[in-house]
Amino acid sequence: MEADIKETRATERKRFDRLDWMVVVLLGLMVVLAPLLAASFVVLPAMGLFPPIGLLDWLQAIGVPLMMLLVGLAALIAVVREWIRPMPIGGAPALTVLGLCVLGWATLSLGQAHALYLGVDTLALLVAVLTTGTLASRLSRNKDAFATLLIALMLGGLFVSALGINEYLAAWKQGAFSHRVFGTFLNPDFLAGYLLLTLPVTLAIWVASRERLLKLSAGFALFLQGGCITLSASRAGLAALCIGILSWLFLCVWSGAFRGRWRSPALGLGVLLLSFVVASTPLRFRATPVSAAQASASRPVQSSAENDTGASGLARVGAESHSLLFRRYTWHGxxxxxxxxxxxxxxxxxxxxxxxxxxxxxxxxxxxxxxxQWASETGFVGLCLLLMLLAAASAFAANALRLRRAALSAPAGDILESFHRLFEEPAVLLCGLLAALLASGIKTLVDSDWYVVATALTVGLCFGLAVGLARDIAPLSTQLPTALRRSSLMLAGLVALGLVLRSGQLGFAAGWRAQAAEALFHQQPEVAIERLKAATEADPLDPELYLELGEIYDMEGLFPQEQAAIQRAIRVAPIAKAYYRLGQFYEKQGQGAQAVAVYQHAYALDPNNLQVLHHLGDAFLAVGKTQDAENIYRIMTELEHAPYGTVRAMGDELVETEFVYGQVGLAEIEMRQGQSAEALKHLEDADALMRLYWSRRNTQAYAIMPASKREALYQLYLRVLADWRQALRQTHAGASALAAVAQEESRVQQDHRNDQVAPTSPPSS
Structure with a gap:
């Protein structure tokens, strides 16, 4: 049997044709582009119609479907190649069965989905991840292909890190020394989560490389990636990286991969440590202790411009302390x-x-x-299947290291056949891949890193390369190689074709949507409507497209079309956001009873949504249901002092002004009922929130707030002060209290006039 396996292994290397290399190129391109263009969540809700600026923005708009398309095309080509010339390859049947079980159970969970488009898109991403791993494993039978994909993985981390460091240098020039880099990702923590997959692999390439040029490139990439992950100031990311590096050292020593050659690993660790020291400023800022006095000062009430920057900084530091607490409550929910x-x-x-x-x-x-998150979406059975798949793949690779250790310790260990012209010892690379997956697995316990497109696809690639390399260096650990059956190839082809078609739907819809945003920017609403209609035809499952179409209809006064678009969104995805938008429509049309009914639907789906509560309370008042409105406003005030209102996400400098509507609504009801003393308490709380917002209104956190929203908050502030003045009069307060309110009102009005004449440019940090 051993002779048969060795003969088949030699055949595998020879039978690697152009179609195989086309698959390698497509996967390599995906690996490099994914962190640059598809770093967002695959199911992230739409953020509004923003026109793309430049080629990179246009590519970002279609980034997710482009990555899926590359993987789908690679899979189709691989199926055609196997159909024409079947290639017997030693496999791991347990991994195949578990992968199909994970995919099948996730597909069954779609029956529970209220937003089908989210489920279909995430399922497509799961197919892309599993396909990436499968293709990488099969392609690794050719060592040149394996080396190509491994170097592409390093290059992806290199390019992202270069962009991240450039981002920090731009902030540093403006004096923002504590800036945490995002790179191409949504936040610094996700950037760190991605780099955890590339850093240990880059370190392994540095140690195992034979060629001087590759070693220099790996050293440069290692320094940039180490500096970038440090500039992200992700404490969990750096802790996971340390564990990953230690596990890499342990595995290399245990497997005998170093074989006494410690100079290269020591130099690599030295380069990494140097990058940590050079880029440590943001991390040292996060580690700076905050005094109790500073924490209490993080809610300033002065509105003077000189307090804006300091208040914002203290608020940010105070918010950092809520990071873990926010996670704990989120895990509990x-x-x-x-x-x-x-x-x-x-x-x-x-x-x-x-x-x-x-x-x-x-x-x-x-x-x-x-x-x-996977357990909540696919049930505990889905979680067990996923853990079994991850454990089986890791055990497969670890067993190969055990066999490699035995081979290296044998008398003939020094004359083992050369692995590749670029690399000395493959076990070093396999240890690097396992260490990267371990570090990523640890980090994803405190962040949903594997739901980020680039990270998810990279995880699939790393597992595939690890399994492929393990099969190559320890072929006796696999079964006798067999070719894929035609029925299996047909099923794989159908899945790949489905991935291509879904990526095409998403891509065309994203392209039309981007064109609609551009037309709207140039004040061409008719063109925008046509583009969005085309987008809905390309992807009829996405309710966001119908809701955006409804917004344009509203601006154009086409109210019947607006109602139809929103109702279509509800039919394709009965989500709280769509019901809320329909409630707003009925409210503007003066259809109070319909607005109440629809807002109640939204409330049932999202009971803590402050905007829903605010409008539901107002709708109850409009139809004369004062007691119901009071109950809703009291829910809002209770939420303000519950964990919902007191525990905020890390780095959140925005003031939750929606609470003010609840306080004001409740105070106005109480004043009508003669309870002016109780109303005063609510108005004082409302005023404190509005003063805090007012002091921060021109900071970076509010840079993209629409002018209409700013005007609405200004009017809300005046409403608070007017009600406060009325409540003071009803309670026969002294003239000094009334004068203080009048002075605050005068200052706010003067600030507003100044903002209108010369809007304050938001600070850079």
């Missing part, structure tokens, strides 16, 4: 959701819209724990 849906979960990809019913704190698009 996610676990409640998983326990309520233990078998199939709420549907793959549906966390965003299902979680609010179980949330204890403010909105978050992810669970800050990939495994816990």
């Amino acid at each position: 996610t676990l409640r959701m998983a326990e309520a849906n233990p078998l199939f979960g709420v549907g793959i990809g549906n966390f965003t819209y299902a979680y609010p019913r179980y949330a204890l704190v403010a909105f978050t698009a992810h669970a800050h724990n990939s495994l816990l």
Whole structure:
């Protein structure tokens, strides 16, 4: 049997044709582009119609479907190649079965999804990840192909790190020395989560490389990646990296991969340590202790411009202290959701819209724990299947290291056949891949890193390369190579074709949507409407497209079309956001009873949504249901002092002004009922929030706030002061109290006039 395996292994290397290399090129291109263009969540809710600026923005607009398209095309080519010339390859049947079980169970969970488009898109990403791993494993039979994909992985980390460091240098020139880099990702923590997959691999390439040019390139990439992950100031990321590096050292020593050659590993660790020291400023800023006096000062009430920057900085530091607490409450809410849906979960990809019913704190698009989020979306059975797949793949690679250790310690260990012209010892590379996956697995327990497109695809690639390399260096650990059956190839072809078609739908819809945003920017609403209609035809499952179409209809006064668009959004995805938008429509049309009914639907789906509560309370008042309105406003005031209002996400400098509507609404009801003393308490709380917002209104956190929203908050501030003055009169307060309110009102009005004449440019940090 051993002779048969050796003969088949030699045949595998020879039978690698142009079609195989086309697959390698497509996967390599995906690996490099994914962190540059597809770093967002695959199911991230739309952020509004913003026109792309430049080629990179246009590519970003279609980034997710482009990555799926590259993987789908690679899979189709691989199926055609196997159909024409079947290639017997030693496989791991347990991994194949477990992968199919994970995919099948996730597909079954779609039956629980309220937002089908989220489930379909996330399922497509899962297919892309599993396909990436499968293709990488099969392609690794050719060592040149393996080296190409491994170097592409290093280059992806290099380019992202270069962009991140350039971002920090731009901030540093403006004096923002504590700036945390985002790179191409949504936040610094996700950037760190991605680099955890590339850094240990880059270190392994540095140690194992034979060629001087490759070693220099790996050293340069190692320095940039180490500096970039430090500039992200992600404490969890750096802790996971340390564990990953230590595990890499342990595995290399245990497997005998170093074989006494410690100079190269020591130099690599020295380069990494130097990058940490050079780029440590943001991390040292986060580690600076905050005094109790500073913490209490993080809610300033003065509105003077000289206090803006300091207040913002203190608020940011204060928010940092809530990071872990916010995660704990989020984990608790996610676990409640998983326990309520233990078998199939709420549907793959549906966390965003299902979680609010179980949330204890403010909105978050992810669970800050990939495994816990997977359990909530696919049930505990889905979680068990995923863990079994990860454990089986890791055990497969670890067993290869054990066999390699035995081979290296044998008398003939020094004359083992050369692995590749670029690399000396393959075990060093396999240890690097396993260390990267371990570090990423640890980090994803505190962030949903594996729900980020670039990170998810890179995880699939790393597992595939690890399994392929393990099969190559320890062929006796696999079964006798066999070719794929035609039925299996047909099924794989159908799945790949489905991935290509879905990526095409998403790509065309994203392209039309970007063109609609550009037309709207140039004040061409008719063109924007046509582009969005084309987008809905390309992807009829996405409710966001219908809601955006409804916004344009509203601006043009086409109210019947607006109503039809919103109702279509509800039909394709009965989510709270769509019901809320329909309630706003009825409210503007003076249809109070219909508005109340629709807002109640939104409230049932998202009971802590302050905007829904605010408008539901107002709608109750409009139809004369004062007691119901009072109950809603009291819910809002209770939320303000509950964990929902007191525990905020890390780095959140925005003031939650929606609470003010609840305080004002409740105070106005109480004043009509003669309870002016109680009303005063609510108005004082409302005024404190408005003063805090007013002091920060021109900071970077509010840079993209629309002018209409700013004007609405200004009017809300005046409403608070007017009600406060009325309540003071009803309680026969002294002239000094009335004068203070009048003085504050005068100052606010003067600030507003100044903002209108010469808007304050938001600071750079």
